[in-house]
Amino acid sequence: MNKSIFGGYHPLVNFLYFGYAILVPVFFVQPVYLALSFASALAYSVYLNHGKSARFGYGLAILLMAVSAIMNPVFNHRGVTILTYLPDGNPLTLESVLYGVCMALMIGGVILWFMSYNAIMTSDKFIYLFGRIIPAMSLIISMALRFIPHYRAQIRRIASARRGIGFDASSGGFFSRVRCGGEILSVMVTWALENGIETSDSMQARGYGLPGRTAYSNYRFDSRDKTLLCVFAVLMAASLTAIISGAASVQYFPMLIAGTVYPYAQISYACHAAACLLPLALEVREDILWRTLLGKVTTNESV
Amino acid sequence: MNLFEIRNLTFTYPERNLPALNDVSLSVAAGEFVVLCGKSGCGKSTLLRHLKTVLTPFGERSGEVLYDGRTLGSVPQREQASRIGYVLQSADNQIVTDKVWHELAFGLESLGEKTPVIRRRVAEMASFFGIQEWYEKSVTELSGGQKQILALASVLAMQPDVLILDEPTSQLDPIAAEDFIETLKKINDEIGTTIILSEHRLEGALPRADRAVVMADGQIVCAGGVSEVGLKLKELNDPMLTAMPTPMRVYLALEDQDKGGHVPQTVRDGRVYLEGKMSGGADSQRFVRPCGAHPPLRGVAGMTTEEPLIEMKDVWFRYERDGRDIVKDLALSVYPGELVCVCGGNGTGKTTMLGVITGENKYYRGRVRVFGLDPKKSDGRTLSDAGLAVLPQDPQTLFTRPTVFDNLIDVAYACAKRRPDSIRGAAPEAAHPATAKNANHITPEEVEAEVRRVCELTDTADLMGFHPYDVSGGEQQRTGLAMALLTKPKLLLLDEPTKGMDSFFKEKFAAILHRLRADGLGVLMVSHDVEFCARYADRCALFFGGDIVSEGAPREFFSGNSFYTTAANRMARGLFPGAVTADEIIESIMQG
Known part of the structure; x- marks a missing residue:
């Protein structure tokens, strides 16, 4: 996997970024903001995700975007600018097409943002952040992440063991399959309860339940995080102030009116774009840095 | 200074008539490495659980346990949690969190340590055990041996004075088990942590111990230095004698107990002893009396005339299309009445091979026939009806x-x-x-x-x-x-059946298999347990790199190997070339 630079920052910074990037287009469906968000989301997700696993995400995004972009003008006939008439006699309006495209950008953008989110916000980071708020939660989530694969493997083992003495849940009639499947679950429940005793012994033996438990994490909030957090805070504050003052006010029907209410709209767009693209910029800067370093190393070697 | 002092401890579980511990008195000095042994069910675990209050079972109790001069009950929980470390049997069950680093920090979090302290201790532990490589990994990615090392490290991060381990190697293969015991020795030597270990695999543990304690039926049979305990067991003619390491068994069988002195415990000491003993004898024409535990059921010639139960020819298998081959060009047959043991290291694909036979793993090249059926095309029910049965590693998965x-x-x-x-x-x-x-x-x-x-x-x-x-x-x-x-069944597949069995039950198990084989049951067993295979198999095979690289009757098979062989064979190499079990060495010397 690609080692992400932004992923190396403190989880709080990561979370703040994704929180902003995902929520703004969801709540403020203004065409310029949507377009900027979508373009940034696309660029960052392409940078972070490669290979097979990404294909599913892009496929889903394209599908949902197409559905939204086509369905809206087909069923929504509001708007004053009539382009043509549909076969059923209803008008096809420019406004409804635009609205469909904007919705598509919003949906696609959210999916793409989540693809990047998954690549950056590992379960560790999520647990850490929420462990800060509710300390018991972080342990519970961590234990759940431990035991789900553990139990899944055990179910596989049980199914194979039962198959070995002729109780095959994957063959035979419907009722015998259901019966074999039920037996696998019953073995699983007994096994989990019984072996859970040893788990609880192990926890108690290591002092679980003593008052004053702390939550440890590998993350440190250093000056690099502080700087980036400040930059984000300034950009996002500027962008959000503008949004609240009306930069994102928009009206699609009966005719499109956007961005005209607020005088410094261009500045707020720039702040929004900068906030959304900053992580990608950091990644690219790092890549260039390494390439030049590597160039120096190789030239030194060849000399 | 005694770290633990157990005085006349008697304990009975609720609704049981016989006490699980009967008037046990024992003291453990700081810095000692004590091995506790005995048949399974003799009260080892019950005794160990009395050494930590949160784990002490409910029941009727008399006598007392002192820790560091105080009754254990009066030692605060926080102090016990940190100073008395406890490692349990199953590595999988005692790991609580999803990441290696979190598991290492778990105990320190419980103690309420601050982040910088935890960071330092966790780093120390990771360096000591060499787990930097997998520090960031998920625990599901670890092997069994690594998981048990992690469990140990996460206890040791709390800086205990004493480590109590209840059969920690019973779920591990012999190589991982040996590594684990070696790690314990390192902790004992380099940190000075007291170690109390209960074990049934004594070959590795006893030579490293300062003291051995033998238990039976809730009582301590004898306790003392390892040599001393060996001699005492011989004097009592105790059944635990057969569970002792091979060199000790040979020495104790051949020497009078009043001779006393140092009983050899390692293969090296055993060789030195045997060489000394044999140089006195004039006869160089040593032959080994075959001394298999059971007479062979049928000769090799008999096999070829019968229809094989399993026939595998040039079989290839891999899990994924682009993955590497796990089973490569494998050929193996099993005939009625035979016990065939497939030995080999971890991750060589032995268990995968069993999956090919049961049809769970579909081979992509070659030919497999089980009772004439192709397992690739038959479901579990058909194969079971034809006479195939599998005993899984963990029988709990069946109930x-x-x-x-x-x-x-x-x-x-x-x-x-x-x-x-x-x-x-x-x-x-x-x-x-x-x-x-x-x-x-x-x-x-x-x-x-x-x-x-x-x-x-x-x-x-x-x-x-x-x-x-x-x-x-x-x-x-x-x-x-x-x-x-x-x-x-007409054919039984066994996956590591002797894992976690004590030596007494192994004997019983072999006897049961022998009885079944007399009726024509064929048994194919996959095992790490070379001692068991050498004693009871009709045919042994070494599995390596997806294929069987050598095969033969146990005697030729093991005497042909120089590393992958029984302790007895390593000890008697060059002196009794054919001897593969302790009994064979003893018999040969007594007769010869």
Whole structure:
């Protein structure tokens, strides 16, 4: 996997970024903001995700975007600018097409943002952040992440063991399959309860339940995080102030009116774009840095 | 200064008549490495659990346990949590969190340590155990041995004075087990942590121990230096003698106990001793008296005339299209009545090979026939009906009902329903005239008679009323075996059956297999346990890199290997070339 630079920052910074990037287009469906968000989301997700696993995400995004972009003008006939008439006699309006495209950008953008989110916000980071708020939660989530694969493997083992003495849940009639499947679950429940005793012994033996438990994490909030957090805070504050003052006010029907209410709209767009693209910029800067370093190393070697 | 002092401890579990611990007195000095041994069920775990308050079982108790001069109960929980470290049997069950680093920090979090302190301790532990490589990994990615090391490291991060370990290697393969014991020795030597270890695999543990304690029926039989305990066991003629490491057994069998002195414990010491002993003898014409535990059931010549139960030729298997081949060009046959053992290191694909036979892993090249059926094209039911049964590594995966009896009846019924003729053929005495008319109807009496017959064979009759989880590991294994046998197999596949068995039960297990094989049951066993294979197999094979690289009768097989062989063979190499078990060395010297 690609080692992400932004992923190396403190989880709080990561979370703040994704929180902003995902929520703004969801709540403020203004065409310029949507377009900027979508373009940034696309660029960052392409940078972070490669290979097979990404294909599913892009496929889903394209599908949902197409559905939204086509369905809206087909069923929504509001708007004053009539382009043509549909076969059923209803008008096809420019406004409804635009609205469909904007919705598509919003949906696609959210999916793409989540693809990047998954690549950056590992379960560790999520647990850490929420462990800060509710300390018991972080342990519970961590234990759940431990035991789900553990139990899944055990179910596989049980199914194979039962198959070995002729109780095959994957063959035979419907009722015998259901019966074999039920037996696998019953073995699983007994096994989990019984072996859970040893788990609880192990926890108690290591002092679980003593008052004053702390939550440890590998993350440190250093000056690099502080700087980036400040930059984000300034950009996002500027962008959000503008949004609240009306930069994102928009009206699609009966005719499109956007961005005209607020005088410094261009500045707020720039702040929004900068906030959304900053992580990608950091990644690219790092890549260039390494390439030049590597160039120096190789030239030194060849000399 | 005694770290632990146990005084006249007697303990009875609720609703039991016999005490689990009977007047046990023992003291452990700071810095000692103590090994606690004895048959399974002798009270080792119960005793160890009395050394930490949160783990102490409920029941009736008298006597006292002192820790550091105070009664254990008066030592605060926080102090106990940190100073008395406890490692349990199953690595999988004692790991609580999803990431290695979090697991290392778990105990320190409980103690309420601040982040910088935890960071330092965790880093120390990771460096000491060499786990930097997998520090960030998920625990599911670790091997069994790594998991147990992690469990140990996470306890050690709390900086305990004493480590108590309850059969920590019973779920590990021999190489991982040896590494684990070696790590304990390192901790003992380099940090000075006191170690109290209960073990049934004594070959590795005893030579490293300062003191051994032997228990039986809730009492301490003898305790002291390892040599001393060996000599004492001989004097008492205690059955634990057979569980001692090979060099000790040979020495104790050949020497008088009053000779005393140092009893050899390692293969090296054993060799030195044997060489000294043999140089005195004039006769250089040493031959080894074959001393297999059971007479071989049939000669090699007999095999070729019979139809094989399994026939594998040029078999290839891999899990993924682009993955590497796990089974490569494998050829293996098993004939009726044979016990074939496939040995080999971890991750060589032995268990995968069993999956190919059961049809769970579909081979992509070659030919496999099980009773003439192609497992790739047959489902589990058809293969079971044809006579294939598998005993899994963990018999707990088989139990569906709350009593042993119900579990057995369940299997017997299912088989009787599917194959009414099979049950009749084996138990003709049960087929009384009324039902004989209706060949397809099996009466409950017939099923019960069949269950009783198998119970007698597997020695499970006494367990009938118990919940299968309440009986010991060896008994669970026997119950699993009984369930497998009730399907009327002609071929039994065993996956590491001796893991976690003590030496007494291994003998019993081999005897049961021998009885079954006399009736023509073929057994294919995958095992790490070279000592067991050498003693009881008809044929052994070494699995490496997906294929069987050498194969033969145990004697030729093991005496041809120089590393992958029994301790007895390594000890007697060059002196008694053919000897592969301790009994063979002893017999050869006594006779020769």
